[in-house]
Amino acid sequence: MPQPYVGKERPVYGHFALLSRPLLAAHIGAIATLSSTVDEQWGMILATMLGASAEIGVEIYLALTGATSQGAVLNTVATQRLDAAAREHLKGLIKRHRSAATQRNRIVHGRWGILPSETDRLVLFERGWSPRATAALDGFLGRLDATTDPDAVPFVWPDAKPACYTARDFERVEQDLMDVSRELSDFRAMLLRKFRPLWLDEPDRTEASTTGMRPQE
Numbered sequence: 001m002p003q004p005y006v007g008k009e010r011p012v013y014g015h016f017a018l019l020s021r022p023l024l025a026a027h028i029g030a031i032a033t034l035s036s037t038v039d040e041q042w043g044m045i046l047a048t049m050l051g052a053s054a055e056i057g058v059e060i061y062l063a064l065t066g067a068t069s070q071g072a073v074l075n076t077v078a079t080q081r082l083d084a085a086a087r088e089h090l091k092g093l094i095k096r097h098r099s100a101a102t103q104r105n106r107i108v109h110g111r112w113g114i115l116p117s118e119t120d121r122l123v124l125f126e127r128g129w130s131p132r133a134t135a136a137l138d139g140f141l142g143r144l145d146a147t148t149d150p151d152a153v154p155f156v157w158p159d160a161k162p163a164c165y166t167a168r169d170f171e172r173v174e175q176d177l178m179d180v181s182r183e184l185s186d187f188r189a190m191l192l193r194k195f196r197p198l199w200l201d202e203p204d205r206t207e208a209s210t211t212g213m214r215p216q217e
Helices: 015-019 022-050 054-063 067-081 084-108 129-141 144-148 167-194 196-200 205-211
Strands: 111-114 122-125 163-165
Touching (some): 015 111, 022 054, 022 084, 054 067, 067 084, 084 167
């Protein structure tokens, strides 16, 4: 797992620094791509439960903002369409995905840098440091005595918490996302096998959509 950076060498941050480590930087793109694949899998699961095309399901899922909204829609549709066992399975998959998504978000939205003397590690700067530092500086400058009193306590930047990622750290996240994708694919296959015949036998889909269509439990 990633380790805190405690060395004395000053990391160099920025996209130009990252481009000087192309093999490691490529993992960030790989993780973003795998995450998009997982989102598409969720959209196809939603489509399957709604009886809609995969394209429509993916568009609906991607239009939802945030994991909370996406999970709420999936659970709401599942309440109408699935039995108790399948609903619990779905809840477990949502929880599983959130765990992987936390690591994905940290990596994809992170501020990356390098150690000039090392080529086998990238340094991830704490994402929330810049807002904290700006707020601390604004507060410091807002005190008149800080700028006019020569004996005032000098400004101290907030501590940062950078972390080092090796290729192996990135590969673990990639594997986790691939596992999630496979589990979602298996779940959708189960839905098609177990529930689709029952949904296709519904005499009136319009009426059923308002009364609930899940199989008898």
